[in-house]
Amino acid sequence: MSVPSKVGKVLESHSxxxxxxxxxxxxxxQAADGYISKQAVLKVAAHxxxxxxxxxxxxxxxxxxxxxxxxxxxIMICRGTACHVKGSAGVLKMCEEVLGIxxxxxxxxxxxxxxxxxxxxxxxxxxxxxxxxxxxAKITSDKLRKLVQDIRKTEAQNAAK
Amino acid sequence: MKxxxxxNPVEAQPGDTILAALKRQGIHVPTLCHMEGxxxxxxxxxxxxxxxxxxxxxxxxxxxxxxxxxxQTNSPRxxxxxxxxxxxxxxxxxxxxxxxxxxxxxxxxxxxxxxxVRDRRFPVxxxxxxxxxxxxxxxxxxxxxxxxxxxVRVCEEVQSVACIDFVKRGSDSxxxxxxxxxLNVSSCVNCGQCINVxxxxxxxxxxxxxxxLDALTNGDKYVVVQHAPSISVSLAEEFGLPAxxxxxxxMTAALRKMGFKxxxxxxxxxxxxxxxxxxxxxxxxxNGGVLPMMTSCSPGWIKFVETFYPELLxxxxxxxxxxxxxxxxxxTYYAKKQGIDPASIYSVSVMPCTAKKFEVxxxxxxxxxNPDIDAVVTTRELAQMLRIYGMDLKTLxxxxxxxxxxxxxxxxxxxxxxxxxxxxALRTAHFLLTGRELGNLKVEAVRGQNGIKEAKLKIGAxxxxxxxxxxxxxxxKLAEEIKNGRKDLHFIEVMTCxxxxxxxxxxxFARNKAAIAExxxxxxxxxxxxxxxxxxxxxxxxxxxxxxLGKPLGEKSxxxxxxxxxxxxxxDVA
Numbered sequence: 001m002s003v004p005s006k007v008g009k010v011l012e013s014h015s016x017x018x019x020x021x022x023x024x025x026x027x028x029x030q031a032a033d034g035y036i037s038k039q040a041v042l043k044v045a046a047h048x049x050x051x052x053x054x055x056x057x058x059x060x061x062x063x064x065x066x067x068x069x070x071x072x073x074x075i076m077i078c079r080g081t082a083c084h085v086k087g088s089a090g091v092l093k094m095c096e097e098v099l100g101i102x103x104x105x106x107x108x109x110x111x112x113x114x115x116x117x118x119x120x121x122x123x124x125x126x127x128x129x130x131x132x133x134x135x136x137a138k139i140t141s142d143k144l145r146k147l148v149q150d151i152r153k154t155e156a157q158n159a160a161k
Numbered sequence: 162m163k164x165x166x167x168x169n170p171v172e173a174q175p176g177d178t179i180l181a182a183l184k185r186q187g188i189h190v191p192t193l194c195h196m197e198g199x200x201x202x203x204x205x206x207x208x209x210x211x212x213x214x215x216x217x218x219x220x221x222x223x224x225x226x227x228x229x230x231x232x233q234t235n236s237p238r239x240x241x242x243x244x245x246x247x248x249x250x251x252x253x254x255x256x257x258x259x260x261x262x263x264x265x266x267x268x269x270x271x272x273x274x275x276x277x278v279r280d281r282r283f284p285v286x287x288x289x290x291x292x293x294x295x296x297x298x299x300x301x302x303x304x305x306x307x308x309x310x311x312x313v314r315v316c317e318e319v320q321s322v323a324c325i326d327f328v329k330r331g332s333d334s335x336x337x338x339x340x341x342x343x344l345n346v347s348s349c350v351n352c353g354q355c356i357n358v359x360x361x362x363x364x365x366x367x368x369x370x371x372x373x374l375d376a377l378t379n380g381d382k383y384v385v386v387q388h389a390p391s392i393s394v395s396l397a398e399e400f401g402l403p404a405x406x407x408x409x410x411x412m413t414a415a416l417r418k419m420g421f422k423x424x425x426x427x428x429x430x431x432x433x434x435x436x437x438x439x440x441x442x443x444x445x446x447x448n449g450g451v452l453p454m455m456t457s458c459s460p461g462w463i464k465f466v467e468t469f470y471p472e473l474l475x476x477x478x479x480x481x482x483x484x485x486x487x488x489x490x491x492x493t494y495y496a497k498k499q500g501i502d503p504a505s506i507y508s509v510s511v512m513p514c515t516a517k518k519f520e521v522x523x524x525x526x527x528x529x530x531n532p533d534i535d536a537v538v539t540t541r542e543l544a545q546m547l548r549i550y551g552m553d554l555k556t557l558x559x560x561x562x563x564x565x566x567x568x569x570x571x572x573x574x575x576x577x578x579x580x581x582x583x584x585x586a587l588r589t590a591h592f593l594l595t596g597r598e599l600g601n602l603k604v605e606a607v608r609g610q611n612g613i614k615e616a617k618l619k620i621g622a623x624x625x626x627x628x629x630x631x632x633x634x635x636x637x638k639l640a641e642e643i644k645n646g647r648k649d650l651h652f653i654e655v656m657t658c659x660x661x662x663x664x665x666x667x668x669x670f671a672r673n674k675a676a677i678a679e680x681x682x683x684x685x686x687x688x689x690x691x692x693x694x695x696x697x698x699x700x701x702x703x704x705x706x707x708x709x710l711g712k713p714l715g716e717k718s719x720x721x722x723x724x725x726x727x728x729x730x731x732x733d734v735a
Contacts, residue, residue: 038340042735045339051323052339052733053347060329 006032007040011047019048026059035066068106071113073151076130077103080119086126091139092116095129098148111155112148165231179221179232180208190234191243191272193360194309195222197674199318205309207246207272211236218242244276250307252283254361261305263362266670269307290335295343297522298351298367298515298666303335306363312336312355319659321634322465324349324733336363339733348468348731350633352461352657353515353539353666366515366667369536370546376507376535377420383501386416387425387487387566388511391577391662392540394683395513398669398676399544400554405679407687410559415552417560423495425566427510430487431573431585433705434458435696437722438480438582439589440713442652446594446623451475453626453643453650456582458482460520461657463726465633470640471728476653479723483576484510484517485526487566488533489721494709495566507535511543513577513665516657525724539667568701571688578681579631579661580607580614583654587618587627588695590652595621602694608685610660610678613639615650626650632659 045052106113125137173182193205201223209218213231290303317323324347328337338347397406457478492503521534575581591599606616612635663680
């Protein structure tokens with residue numbers, strides 16, 4: 001299921017942009033499409049008249065850009081200091097194991113994606129994760145497994161309908 | 162401007178960096194990321210010096226010299242810092258120096274030796290990125306990369322191809338193509354200029370030595386070799402002889418001793434190219450064909466046009482490059498003449514060029530499923546093979562090349578330097594269009610190392626605008642002008658590498674630009690001292706037309722010596 005890219009629209013609003021607009025444009029493309037596709041890199045490069053290698057280089061430099069569409073359930077795992085002390089490294093590892101993907105990736109069915117963030121700003125709930133913006137506090141192995149299971153169950157039921 | 166360097170007064174010029182001032186005084190400071198004639202990047206910090214009044218050590222490559230500055234280039238603090246830089250670079254570097262193809266020319270291992278690095282002070286987990294051997298021309302080993310950025314800069318700033326850049330950040334960063342794709346699907350034109358600037362073994366030519374050695378020992382193969390015009394004036398440097406020494410005769414002798422059944426000179430085919438190309442130019446001028454016509458000898462340039470300027474494809478001469486022309490002649494005319502099955506011929510070419518390795522893989526460069534050229538080795542690879550076979554260029558007696566593809570004019574030899582194809586073509590075009598020889602055969606305006614050389618010349622009643630450009634960045638400038646309607650040029654020579662083939666991606670690693678100038682001078686010297694100086698007066702070329710080809714642009718030529726090009730899609734170009 002591929003969604004038509006909105007990169008053309010973004011570029012229309014930057015008709016006479018020069019290379020200094022590269023990062024704002026990439027941010028808008030990501031906001032519109034959810035990620036930076038290959039086509040988006042090529043189109044932005046052609047629009048700004050800079051090599052695609054340069055656009056790719058800049059985009060990979062910054063953590064904020066992703067190159068795969070996010071899953072329908074986007075899991076952000078806090079790797080801030082408090083969460084780290086409370087074992088977020090283990091949470092991340094477990095999450096990767098349960099979903100069979102690495103941080104930054106999206107599962108093949110497009111359901112889940114994992115991203116690590118430096119600090120979510122909810123240290124009192126450590127170790128904390130957020131799924132589509134909803135926080136889940138004091139995550140343990142069982143809790144995480146259950147969350148994933150529940151989501152899969154709901155999705156399967158929805159699909160059956 | 163007066164400076165004090167290591168306690169001695171030194172004169173510096175306005176605009177000098179500290180490094181430039183030091184260099185003029187013959188004071189050596191090591192560099193890794195510094196590139197002659199380009200803006201400093203200050204990335205590697207190996208060139209640090211101590212400047213009085215500055216708290217930190219100063220990178221001399223990027224710091225402007227100033228009046229009264231007191232500089233220490235080898236204080237204990239400086240030496241310790243440089244050694245640490247090397248040790249840090251070696252932290253994650255592979256240990257296979259003994260087997261590395263870059264030896265003994267690796268700058269990193271030389272610095273480790275010079276600064277007495279005797280152990281691994283900072284053991285870090287080794288990077289483990291896969292080799293990229295997808296390109297027929299260039300092999301990349303990211304693990305050996307020290308991120309100096311020279312390849313990125315030469316690719317972008319000199320060649321304007323920019324197919325590689327820094328990817329990711331910090332300890333994750335590496336040099337790669339867009340989308341981390343392999344080189345073969347990128348817009349890389351295979352010129353190999355990145356290899357020539359790489360301080361380590363991260364970038365090397367894709368070696369074709371083994372298949373050639375195998376063919377030489379395979380009794381069923383009739384192995385022949387051709388060598389490009391610039392090889393004889395650059396090979397010597399690999400054996401410690403001065404830059405610009407011409408070793409044509411001894412190289413021929415060495416190749417024969419290695420077991421090549423025939424040693425041909427690509428310069429002969431350069432003369433052949435001129436006959437076809439000058440005829441094509443005359444034809445276009447007389448019949449209102451597409452102008453300006455652009456040369457097609459340089460396969461990097463061809464791929465560049467196919468990728469970035471498909472609208473200029475009709476401007477390219479349809480002539481194959483000399484390598485491919487000779488390849489075609491060997492497997493048709495020569496095979497027939499010698500009574501050999503073309504399929505049993507193994508045709509090797511020695512080229513200054515990595516893009517030639519790509520050119521031979523083009524499907525149109527052969528017939529009946531047989532490529533015209535079977536293997537291309539660079540000047541560096543030839544040197545390597547000569548060492549394996551124990552050939553000593555200093556004691557061998559010079560020998561003559563094999564006929565019929567051994568006789569050449571000096572015009573053909575000039576192909577090795579930027580402007581040379583133009584000069585050779587003008588000599589013959591003038592003769593073809595007017596029936597008379599050019600008054601002065603030496604066309605000074607297209608000689609020398611300038612990136613863009615232009616001239617207006619009278620051929621009969623016609624004023625001809627010509628340009629010789631080298632380095633694809635310069636070619637791009639001219640291509641843009643032509644796209645935007647520039648009309649005063651008739652004929653443009655483009656060589657992919659700055660200065661031409663003498664500075665090709667397969668040439669011996671030159672210490673400086675002066676070596677390149679010496680190679681160029683050697684070619685001019687050959688032109689100044691020999692008698693046959695025009696392609697149309699090459700007797701061997703004349704008899705090839707009489708015996709076999711008929712006439713330039715004739716039917717046989719059309720099939721064997723000409724080709725066509727088409728727009729090319731690259732993964733990193735929209």
